[in-house]
Amino acid sequence: MIGKEEVIHIAKLAELAVSDEELPKLAEQLARIVSFVEELNQAPAGETAPAYLAGPEMTPLRPDLVDPVPLSLSPAEIAPAFVDGFFVVPRLGAMEEA
Amino acid sequence: MTWEIVIGLEVHVQLETRSKMFCGCANVFGAPPNTNVCPVCLGLPGALPVPNAQAVKLGTQAALALGSTIHERSVFARKNYFYPDLPKGYQISQFDQPLATGGAVQIESPERGRISISITRLHLEEDAGKSLHDRIPGKTAVDLNRACAPLAEIVSGPDMRSPAEARAYLLALKQILVYTGVSECSMEKGSLRVDANMSIRRPGETRLGTKTEVKNMNSFANVERALEAEFERQVGLVESGKQVQQVTLLFNAAAGTVKPMRSKEESHDYRYFPDPDLPPLVLTAAWIEEQKASLPELPEAKRQRLITSHGLSAYHARELTLEKAMADYFESVVNAKAEPARAVGWVLRDVMAGFNEGRGFPVSAVRLAALIGLVKGGVLSDQAARRVYAEMSTSDESANVIAERLGLVQVGDSDALGQWVDEVLAASPSEVRRYQGGETKLIGFFVGQVMKKSGGKADPKKVQPLLIDRLKGLRGL
């Protein structure tokens, strides 16, 4: 069953800020949703099937041609922060990696 | 106390396609930042990936060259994590159903001789962009030109027992991939990247110790250095009663040290699942066979053939095959009717020197074969031929014409030779006395002097008997 601890953990994985105030209600709602989807456990046992694909059974492959979909706005025009040709974000902090 | 090192390597190589893995942007480097991008590799809302046929083909060929089993059905999966240079918040990779599994690479271990390193798997994935941490103070700058470029990840078994073996494996792997033509495999350029996993254990122990991952090496030599440093670090920990923690370390090439990254708040939980934008990758057995049949000759096979059909020594065969281009050039020279034993000397000496200086192959194989033919026919001395070769590198003239123009055609008539011999003996009275006193090895000195005097034109095979003859005659005086 999903509790507050679990919500905090998955919120971190999903990089979503969750305030202390909203946590109890959110945990309760998520618990309700999760217990709802657990109705699947009532499905008759022993019924198995391979993963289902609604569309094509195999991926088409693209010929190796340089043919990008053009952009009508440049990265600079859509970016919230753009300096010297680069997207700019705050320092990485705890995510620091080579 | 002795320790056994256990090393496994994860190698990412960029596949040499014209366009990116999942979009039509050019697969090139060096463009101004964020100019080689489109909706797909920017991760724009609504954009969708379509795999590149050539990337699949190159990945398959790489796997076949490693002796892997190609799976007729493999699945692209999303590897979910947040990072500024990962545009979609997930990387399209392959997880539980990779393109290929199994295979092996034969290496020469400095410690264990000829051994086989197993390949666990090879899968296809897209590259991330680049994060630059030092460009803007306090900020990270992101360039997505590289995002979505095609990569093959090749995972070895934990089969290496020393940093030197790791390096030997990388050399052998690179050689195979370059021969196959799938990747340039330059660590310096980033087209081959290595993550190394290492643990230590007591000899005889079968369980694996806690492994660490070492990153940030930019040359094969640095992989070896980094692993040596990490070995020292792990031994230091264990021998002082501490435990090895499962961490990722960064190699500092300047200091020659490894340093654990700041530990992450979360352990990795990539939440892999099949990418719903991409149905399974399905290859037919016939197509796979076709790829297998079209593989070029691999280094090992080439070495064997050079030994058996051209009579080369194992050493020469190994040296020649280090670079596919060199081996191919050698074979062209031989095909142009040069004697293999002479050709190998030329290729490994004069040709390779130029190649290593980045001059490529300025003298065509046919022209070199002609030059070698002149030496064999006694028209040019070896020394003269080297001068001719140097000239040929910068001109289109044939060896014959250059040799004539430089007056290097070997002189064999005894009048001219006698003249030079007499001059040399007259100019070296003390050496003549010492020779006559029994120092017969001075004959080499006289020959050299004659050759010098003749400007390399004298035929040394005729000079020596003439010298011996004259020195005998002088004794009688």
Add this chain to the structure above:
Amino acid sequence: MSGEAGKRGSGAATALETGARLAKAEPLNAVLNWSQDALDAEGTRVDAMTTRGPLHAVPIALKDNIVTAEQPSTCGSRILEGYTSPFNATVVNRLRAAGAMIAAKANMDEFAMGSSTEHSAYGRVKHPLDPSRVPGGSSGGSAALVAAGVVPVALGSETGGSVRQPASFCGVVGVKPSYGRVSRYGLVAFGSSLDCISVFGRTVEDATGVLSVISGHDPLEATSVDQAPMIPETGFKSLKGIRIGLPREYFPPDLHPGVRAATDRSIAALKALGAEVRDISLPHSRFAVPTYYILAPAEAAANLARFDGVRYGPRHIEPPDGDVRALYQATRGKGFGPEVRRRILVGTYVLSAGYYDAYYGKAQRMRALIADDFTKAFAPRGVHFLFTPTTPTPAFVAGEKSEDPVAMYLADIFVSAVSLAGLPAMSLPIGRDQGLPIGGQIIAPYFQEPRMLALAAALESVVPGTAEVRS
């Protein structure tokens, strides 16, 4: 298009008329972006076209998750506030090439997550017949615009019934094509294995005309089926020899009496046209909603990871001097509304270490079993079509289900299974109860849209539905 939408004159005139209707319809809050200037530009463009396309001067509204380079595309979310896409969706290019005029971007539940269009960050959409009620969702804005006569046709998107359900609530035709029939390139992804751009029309004929234009293979999408655009079939003269299944799981004892009465009348009408009607079973359909609420959130959690404040969209950093995680968490925390947050969290949960098999793996298997039920029903000697109510009730009152997410999810109980199976299905108006429209659902085998639409046209001609709403 030879129906109502086809009786168009010049683009300039259409622009003026449509603009007037859009202005008048503003109280519905069905539109997120339109302007007379943009409409006029579209009018001028189609008037300059040398050939008259099949949708010449037809104004069309697009759900706001279909990206357009000419106007913003927000997906009903704060996280894309002010965002204009640097490229057009494939369907937009095809519509414009066919002479259609992009008239407006329609309001929607944020990222298509919802069944009432109450989850839009830009306010709820009102039902055109009763402003206290919801138009359904998530494509509620598109449905309301067609129902209110502002545009004859509109595009919505379906992940689990988001066109059929609002079509039913609003009394218009809503057609969900087979998965892979219409390009998803440029549809902002929610549940990629389920998402289908779908069509609203006031009549079956109008919807058919639009579907013919937007369908067909797109090399930019790997899940696009390699088939030519749909060619409509001429209508049935009689339904003799046509077998229609009534899956008993879709007619529960507690079905709303008005819905039951309307479907009974339609069934009688189908029989009167010569169809053979059979009672059949789709035993796994009862697991469709929970299956859907594992798979769709799992895919959504990954699809919505790209909204991170790095490359586009508004950005928040909390605290202001924080690191990149402070950027991610604040941008996403402030940018996503409550339902989207819930689904991202559920989707993250069901894929997280140790839970994959219990949730995602199990749901994948159940999806196959649900689809297999349909395959069996449509097997040779089985039925040609299925007929069911589209929704268990007519349009509900706003606020009624917003406190209980699961109650809202169950509004899609009759439409989810089809989405999981990837089949074509549609809702068409089959009557009213106390003034509120009721929809009937036709489900067809994979890629059998032409026959499905022909059957719907036959039913439409004998069952009072659309005409009644229109009057």
